Every structure is written in C-alpha cells, then in structure tokens.
Amino acid sequence: MTTTTPLTSDLDLFSDEALTDPYPHYKALRDLGPAVHLTRHGLWFISRYEQVRSALGDWETFSSGRGIGLNDGFNDAWGSALINMDPPAQTEQRKLFTDRLSPRALRPVAADIDRRADQLAADLVTRGSFDAVTDLAQDLPVHVIMDLIGWPTEGRDQLLDMAAGWFDSAGPACPRTAASVPKVEALMGYLAEVVAKENLVPGGFGWTLLEAHKAGQIPVEGAIGLLAGYVVAAFDTTISTISSSMWLFARHPEQWDLLRSEPSLVPAAFNEIVRIESPIQVFSRTTTREVDLGEGAVIPAGARVLHSYGAANRDERHFPDPDRFDIRRNPVDHLGFGYGNHACAGQGLARLETHAVLKALAARVQRIELTGEPVRALNNITRGFQSLPVRIH
Amino acid sequence: MVHIEVDGSRCDGFGFCEQAAPEVFGLDDDGVVTVLVAEVPDELSEKAEAATRACPVAALRIGR
Numbered sequence: 001m002t003t004t005t006p007l008t009s010d011l012d013l014f015s016d017e018a019l020t021d022p023y024p025h026y027k028a029l030r031d032l033g034p035a036v037h038l039t040r041h042g043l044w045f046i047s048r049y050e051q052v053r054s055a056l057g058d059w060e061t062f063s064s065g066r067g068i069g070l071n072d073g074f075n076d077a078w079g080s081a082l083i084n085m086d087p088p089a090q091t092e093q094r095k096l097f098t099d100r101l102s103p104r105a106l107r108p109v110a111a112d113i114d115r116r117a118d119q120l121a122a123d124l125v126t127r128g129s130f131d132a133v134t135d136l137a138q139d140l141p142v143h144v145i146m147d148l149i150g151w152p153t154e155g156r157d158q159l160l161d162m163a164a165g166w167f168d169s170a171g172p173a174c175p176r177t178a179a180s181v182p183k184v185e186a187l188m189g190y191l192a193e194v195v196a197k198e199n200l201v202p203g204g205f206g207w208t209l210l211e212a213h214k215a216g217q218i219p220v221e222g223a224i225g226l227l228a229g230y231v232v233a234a235f236d237t238t239i240s241t242i243s244s245s246m247w248l249f250a251r252h253p254e255q256w257d258l259l260r261s262e263p264s265l266v267p268a269a270f271n272e273i274v275r276i277e278s279p280i281q282v283f284s285r286t287t288t289r290e291v292d293l294g295e296g297a298v299i300p301a302g303a304r305v306l307h308s309y310g311a312a313n314r315d316e317r318h319f320p321d322p323d324r325f326d327i328r329r330n331p332v333d334h335l336g337f338g339y340g341n342h343a344c345a346g347q348g349l350a351r352l353e354t355h356a357v358l359k360a361l362a363a364r365v366q367r368i369e370l371t372g373e374p375v376r377a378l379n380n381i382t383r384g385f386q387s388l389p390v391r392i393h
Numbered sequence: 394m395v396h397i398e399v400d401g402s403r404c405d406g407f408g409f410c411e412q413a414a415p416e417v418f419g420l421d422d423d424g425v426v427t428v429l430v431a432e433v434p435d436e437l438s439e440k441a442e443a444a445t446r447a448c449p450v451a452a453l454r455i456g457r
Contacts, residue, residue: 057451091402102406104424332409332447341403343449348407 007033019378026311035297041172047311049318056339062285069170081225097345100205113356121360132388137242140353145234150204162187163235171380191224237279240384244277250368269327274336281310309335365392395438396456397428403452413444
C-alpha cells in the first residue's frame, strides 16, 4: 500500500520575505514533489530541473496561448504579444526578433559594446566607490542597447521604472501587482505614442517592427507588444545580471581571483551567474490536458502552472551542490533564459553586455567590496537589486 | 552510433552546439546549424549529446 502526501502548500512565494530569499522555499517545494499546488494563489508550481525543462520544451501541453502572467488583466492586455503566443504564429513573429538578435547579426555591435564597457570600467576605477546598479549595471542597457533599438534619447530613464512595473504586473492578485498598474498603463501609452508617431531611428531594431506593422504583417497591438518585448526585456534582466555578478564576486573574492587569472572563464562565469541568481525567477503556462508528473503530482487540464527558472537552476538533482557559486561549473544547460520556442531571444545581447563588463573589470580590478547593505528590488518576476554600494580597487 | 535530428526552423544561430562539439556541429552561411557527420561515431557521442543539451531553443535531438 502506498501513502500519498497531499502535494499542496499554503506558502506565499510573492511575500516580501519569500522574494527576499526564495531559495529555502524552493528547496522545500522541490522536495515535496515534482509539482505542488500553491493554495494561496491557486497555482501549480514546478520547481525541479527536469520537469521545468520538459514543460518548456512541450508547448502543446504547456501553452503560452492563454498568457504567461498570473492574472487575467495582464494576459488580456498583452494577449497579442509574442510571449503570449504558441506556434505556428509565434514561430513567424519570433523571427522579427531573432533576425536582429542572432550572434551573427550582433557581431558588428560587439566592438561598440566592448568600447563602452572599457571606458565605463576605467571611469569607475577612478571613482573607486559607486552604486553597482545605477552607475554600472544600468549603463549599457540605457545607452548602447537603446541606441540599437533606435529609441529616442529623451525618456529612456522613465522606461526603467516602467519596465520593472511591467514584470510586477504579471504577478498574482496581490498589492504589489496592483501597485504596478499605473506604471504599466504609462508604459503602454508611451509605446503607443512612439509607434503612432514612428518616433524610432530608421534601421534600428524597433524600426523593423514598425515596418512589419506598416506592411500588414502584425497589428498595431502586436507592434506595441513586440516593442515592449525589447524595451522591457532589455532592462531589468541584464541590469540584474550585472548587479548580481558584482554582488557574487564581492562575496566570493577567490572566484574573482580565478576570473582575473583566467579571463577565458568569462562565458562560464556568465552562465553560472545566470544559473545561481536567475534574473527572471518564474513565468507561467496553462495546461491543455491533464499531466501526470509522477509521485502523485497530477496537474488537471486548464491549470495555471508556474515554472520556476530560479528553483530549477538550484535543483540538486541536476546541479551538484547547487548553492555554491563556482565559475568553473559552466552550466551550459541552465534554464535562466528559459528553453524551447520561447527561450530568451535577446540572450546573445545579454552575453555581449555582461561579458564586456566582466572582461573590462577583470583587467583592472583586484577587489570588489560591498560598502553598505545591498537593497533588493523586490519584484513578482525578476530578482535583482535596487542599490548595491561597492568599492573597487 | 547516434544520429542527430535537427529542426532548422527553430535554430536561432546561437552556436552553443558548435562550441561544445565542433567536430559534429557547424553553422552555415545563414547562421543556421548543420550537422557535419551523418552518424556520430561512438567516441564523440557523449560530446554530441552534451552539445544538443546546450541548445537553448530545442532545435536538436538525439535519435538512435
């Protein structure tokens, strides 16, 4: 006879406490079973590596078509955005991104990114003490990447806050989600205005979307949604990756020494940073049929399922000693960028930016030290910092 | 011997497969993955499998 533990939990993964340090909760949920029903928000949580990877690779069962946010308002508002689509329509629209974002397409801009990162690193070494979020991590996304998108220079700063609001607005019904609504409305209005006035630099990434819209390939909401894909995804994710790298290396000086002595480890270090502090922690799908994940975890059809990149990337079933930051690990199959047909289209750009910053700093900096208490930017979807005071020398 | 199944329409040209197993994978002039060997010899099969796992967009699969 077998006994089954009910695979439920009343944990609130979106509380300040859980968002500040989600990892013990993730471990408890992974140990409970391959899927756990979170009664607080009526969501199923998938947290083990193999199951998250399988779900992401199986869009026919785990569909994005009913939205990937955790509330209906978000999913209705962004219903025609690429992230909320399934193949075959998603496959076609995705090409509008990937044609511009493939490593081959990005090759001509790599030198610009390296140059900007070098200058930035040199300036910061001179300053000594600074905020790793506002003075370092935000620099490349706000300047170089917005140039590539072809975004007008004025108004870039307000996009930072709007983008964070966009991620929060994908959360479950809770005060944090409600508080983000005005920011998202402002973002939507801003994007609509930019599209209506065609206020983008010809030839930039954004221009491609305008042209696709004008050629009748995508509706105006589609163009706005895709443009949001660029400006939202370009910010918080890369900013949090670069901020987290400073935080991790400040706390693990021996890993910094290793990187300095072997700069060829930069790509491996990048993978490890995205694994251990995944900038996007969670998104969701809906099941199109009943799914049996084993160990008594049977998810009904039509259920909203959270797949946690953050939890899967710390799964001890796949990554030995998962809480240890080790830049030699080179976890090339981490899920920090998702996996499958919705895998992050901008990951090539994120790599260029973070590689450039790490290389430039490793060539000049012996030590990274925290000079004050880091302040987390608590967000329903992303994990990063609001402020991270550091000193480098 | 293992055989690699490729879904070229999914390939975004990241090239992680080529970095992981350059004997088995390459990118063509359009930046799309090509498999350089019809059948992967046994001594390369482990490397080829690791390379298919590194594909972020699930464009590669191992067949037997």
